[in-house]
Amino acid sequence: MTKSTHTPEYHRLVELLVETRRTAELTQQQVADRLGKPQSYVAKVEGAERRIDVLEFAALVKAMGSNPTALLDRLLSDLE
Amino acid sequence: MTKSTHTPEYHRLVELLVETRRTAELTQQQVADRLGKPQSYVAKVEGAERRIDVLEFAALVKAMGSNPTALLDRLLSDLE
DNA sequence: TAGAATTATCCCATTTGGGGATAATGTGCT
DNA sequence: AGCACATTATCCCCAAATGGGATAATTCTA
Numbered sequence: 001m002t003k004s005t006h007t008p009e010y011h012r013l014v015e016l017l018v019e020t021r022r023t024a025e026l027t028q029q030q031v032a033d034r035l036g037k038p039q040s041y042v043a044k045v046e047g048a049e050r051r052i053d054v055l056e057f058a059a060l061v062k063a064m065g066s067n068p069t070a071l072l073d074r075l076l077s078d079l080e
Numbered sequence: 081m082t083k084s085t086h087t088p089e090y091h092r093l094v095e096l097l098v099e100t101r102r103t104a105e106l107t108q109q110q111v112a113d114r115l116g117k118p119q120s121y122v123a124k125v126e127g128a129e130r131r132i133d134v135l136e137f138a139a140l141v142k143a144m145g146s147n148p149t150a151l152l153d154r155l156l157s158d159l160e
Numbered sequence: 161t162a163g164a165a166t167t168a169t170c171c172c173a174t175t176t177g178g179g180g181a182t183a184a185t186g187t188g189c190t
Numbered sequence: 191a192g193c194a195c196a197t198t199a200t201c202c203c204c205a206a207a208t209g210g211g212a213t214a215a216t217t218c219t220a
Contacts, residue, residue, distance in 0.1 A: 167217080168213100168215065169215080170213080171213105175209090176205105176207065177205085177207080179202105180201105181201085183201085184199065185199080188195090
């Protein structure tokens with residue numbers, strides 16, 4: 001059962017998210033709390049076990065104190 | 081069975097996507113073809129019957145000849 | 161208002177999501 | 191190294207969402 005999230009694009013997305021969280025010095029639990037979601041949610045996102053909705057992406061990035069647009073920009077230029 | 085896409089945020093997202101497609105004077109079929117997907121895919125997205133993955137969002141917006149980052153920016157400022 | 165073009169909906173097998181609990185891994189300390 | 195604590199990954203099970211071809215419904219256009 002190969003997940004549809006197991007693509008280079010998704011991996012890059014996830015890398016950026018993890019990097020963003022680490023830079024913000026936040027734990028998965030802290031981010032999860034800010035979102036009102038369980039830690040396993042963040043873990044699954046970062047493990048590419050779960051797709052990321054465009055609105056969830058924005059909420060997640062904001063919860064880490066970063067800018068969703070800027071991050072998307074970076075992702076897209078990395079991918080092209 | 082209330083869809084999780086039936087929220088004001090999602091509706092605004094969809095509005096922007098439809099507006100973008102109309103402005104580009106493209107049909108759902110044309111956009112679908114560019115994405116290698118069936119027309120029903122685009123119809124479901126625009127009917128908020130389906131969530132939009134962050135990478136799908138980018139692909140979709142690009143397929144309409146528009147800028148994903150700019151559109152996300154617009155969406156987020158509309159929502160705040 | 162027929163006929164074409166465009167968009168919405170149906171169906172249903174398959175895939176994905178939720179989230180608490182627990183396992184695994186990482187980190188720092190002495 | 192060995193231990194305690196912090197952090198992250200995985201399991202499980204069932205509800206919910208998705209994919210996409212076919213068809214219906216709606217909208218355009220002449």
